[in-house]
Amino acid sequence: MTIATTEKKVVRCAIYTRKSNEDGLEQAYNSLHAQRAMCESYIASFASEGWTALATDYSDGGISGGTLERPGLQRLLGDIEAGLVNVVVVYRLDRLSRSLRDFLNMMQGFEQRQVSFASVTERIDTTSSAGRLFLNMILSFAQVEREVAAERIRDKIASAKRKGKYVGGRPLLGYDVDREKMRLVVNAEEAKLVRHIFGRFCQVGSCMKVAHELNVKGHRMKAWTSKKGRAIGGGPWLKTDVHHLLTNSRYIGLVVHKGESFKGEHEAIIDRKTWDRVQAILDKNRNYRANQTRKTTTAILKGILRCGCCDAAMVPSYTTRRGKRYYYYLCHAAGKKGHDSCEVKSVAAGQIEGAVFTYLKDIFADPEMIARTFRGMRDQSAEDRLREAVDLPSEQDVAQALRTIEPPWEELFPAEKERIVRLLVEMATVRPDGLSIRLRPTGLITLAAEIGAEALEPEEATV
Numbered sequence: 204m205t206i207a208t209t210e211k212k213v214v215r216c217a218i219y220t221r222k223s224n225e226d227g228l229e230q231a232y233n234s235l236h237a238q239r240a241m242c243e244s245y246i247a248s249f250a251s252e253g254w255t256a257l258a259t260d261y262s263d264g265g266i267s268g269g270t271l272e273r274p275g276l277q278r279l280l281g282d283i284e285a286g287l288v289n290v291v292v293v294y295r296l297d298r299l300s301r302s303l304r305d306f307l308n309m310m311q312g313f314e315q316r317q318v319s320f321a322s323v324t325e326r327i328d329t330t331s332s333a334g335r336l337f338l339n340m341i342l343s344f345a346q347v348e349r350e351v352a353a354e355r356i357r358d359k360i361a362s363a364k365r366k367g368k369y370v371g372g373r374p375l376l377g378y379d380v381d382r383e384k385m386r387l388v389v390n391a392e393e394a395k396l397v398r399h400i401f402g403r404f405c406q407v408g409s410c411m412k413v414a415h416e417l418n419v420k421g422h423r424m425k426a427w428t429s430k431k432g433r434a435i436g437g438g439p440w441l442k443t444d445v446h447h448l449l450t451n452s453r454y455i456g457l458v459v460h461k462g463e464s465f466k467g468e469h470e471a472i473i474d475r476k477t478w479d480r481v482q483a484i485l486d487k488n489r490n491y492r493a494n495q496t497r498k499t500t501t502a503i504l505k506g507i508l509r510c511g512c513c514d515a516a517m518v519p520s521y522t523t524r525r526g527k528r529y530y531y532y533l534c535h536a537a538g539k540k541g542h543d544s545c546e547v548k549s550v551a552a553g554q555i556e557g558a559v560f561t562y563l564k565d566i567f568a569d570p571e572m573i574a575r576t577f578r579g580m581r582d583q584s585a586e587d588r589l590r591e592a593v594d595l596p597s598e599q600d601v602a603q604a605l606r607t608i609e610p611p612w613e614e615l616f617p618a619e620k621e622r623i624v625r626l627l628v629e630m631a632t633v634r635p636d637g638l639s640i641r642l643r644p645t646g647l648i649t650l651a652a653e654i655g656a657e658a659l660e661p662e663e664a665t666v
Contacts, residue, residue: 212253216321217261217288218242219279221298225265225431235262238294245323246292254290268301280309283318295324301349364460367467374436375453376425377472387453387469394472396422397454401477404449408484410442417445449481502530503556503621504631510534511634512546519552532633546635558638559624559631 220238227233239262246256259282263275271277276299282288291313293299300306310329313320320329327337363370369386377397378387403413417440424444426437448454455478456471457464502519510517513536521530530552537545627646632639 213255214249214253214289215287216246216254216256216290216292217259217279217282218246218256218292219275219299220262220294221266221268221273221275222264223267228264233264235264238298241294241323242292245321256292257288268297268299271300271305280312283313283316286316288318290319290321292321292323294322296322296327303343361460364458365463365465367458367465367469369467369469374425374427375451376448377454378469387467389470389472393425397448397472400445400448401454401473401481404445405477405480405484408488410445410449414440414442414445446485449485452478454478502532502552503624504532504552504559507625507628507631508532508555509630509632510536510545510547511632511639513537513544517547517550517633520549547633550633555631555633555638559628559640560620562640563624563627 218239220235220242222228222234228235243256246254259278261275261279261282263273266273279288279291283291291299296306300309310320313329321327325337360370369380374380375387377390377394379390380386381388400413400417403416404410407413422440423437424440427435429435452459452464453467453469454471454473455475456467456469458467459465504517505519506516508517509515513534515534515536517532518535518538519530520533521528523529531549532552532555533549534545534547537548542548627642628640629643629646630641632641
């Protein structure tokens with residue numbers, strides 16, 4: 204007689220734990236251990252269904268849930284890709300991610316690989332349709348709550364700035380921060396250096412010359428220590444650092460919010476007469492450089508811009524009306540076949556070039572965008588680095604270098620803007636519903652290296 208036997212199915216459960224800060228992680232039993240213990244108990248309650256906790260450590264300590272660049276999480280995703288995990292178990296939803304978009308992308312990836320998800324605290328189990336529905340509801344409400352909280356914070360900051368209060372940010376040369384009263388207090392020694400910089404600029408009219416003189420005399424940027432004890436700042440002066448300082452209206456006792464100026468609670472370091480003189484010189488320099496290069500301005504996007512409807516090049520052209528010349532880019536195919544054959548037809552040069560400039564300025568100004576762009580380019584340029592046997596600068600190096608170009612972007616020669624655009628942008632495609640931009644794989648890295656090299660030049664010509 205044959206006796207039928209059924210083999211018990213094993214459900215491999217990966218436990219993921221995370222803590223945003225490092226407080227308490229040095230303890231023998233910390234928050235990560237507590238999270239894992241709760242998850243193991245939850246898994247044990249499903250032992251009859253074959254649930255077994257994997258021994259692999261998928262934990263991240265001192266890392267925000269707003270990023271996917273977490274070693275423990277990446278290890279987990281790699282094992283899921285390799286088919287080693289059936290269920291992902293967390294103590295609470297936000298341990299996996301604080302971003303709704305990232306969370307939904309992960310859930311989609313889990314579903315594609317037939318991996319379920321369970322949260323101990325919220326009692327969510329996506330092995331059932333009811334669990335998946337409840338998960339979507341929870342995520343939607345959580346996203347709304349985060350957005351409302353963010354709006355409240357923004358409103359609070361805006362209200363404080365209108366009252367002239369200090370609301371935090373990078374330490375400012377010339378001031379210390381009174382943490383109890385949360386206000387700026389003049390640092391007499393640093394204030395003396397600030398006044399010297401303003402006065403010297405009035406004499407030489409060049410940010411580069413002032414920066415060079417400061418470095419020669421041994422002056423360094425303001426240094427401070429972060430809450431985590433990390434030393435920040437204290438580096439040599441760049442011309443853009445001088446420009447930052449000369450255009451910061453806090454030095455005349457004002458707080459600026461969305462283009463409006465409000466009287467600050469702090470004491471001014473620079474008098475209004477000196478401030479106005481400095482701004483006048485900066486404006487004069489800006490106008491001079493623009494006038495010098497206006498006649499030689501070329502079509503910046505020539506050879507880069509394409510029509511998304513016809514897959515054809517957008518060629519520069521112009522028309523004259525009432526003695527004034529208007530520049531635009533024309534779809535090459537539409538120029539041959541007629542405008543009715545193309546939905547795009549043509550776009551104003553100033554409008555489309557401005558859109559590309561804005562996109563690049565956003566990259567220079569947004570650390571997160573720099574990080575995303577850098578990570579996307581890193582793998583694409585790996586082969587080139589091996590072939591050329593050179594080291595790739597770190598993400599921090601690139602971010603620090605690009606920080607120097609954003610503030611005076613509007614002061615760049617058109618020819619300089621064109622060079623940067625051509626260095627960074629491989630193709631820009633115009634469609635009836637918008638514009639898409641494809642960056643060159645190593646453009647940011649190359650530009651960062653150039654900026655770093657320029658920072659070492661001793662001085663620039665005085666206007």
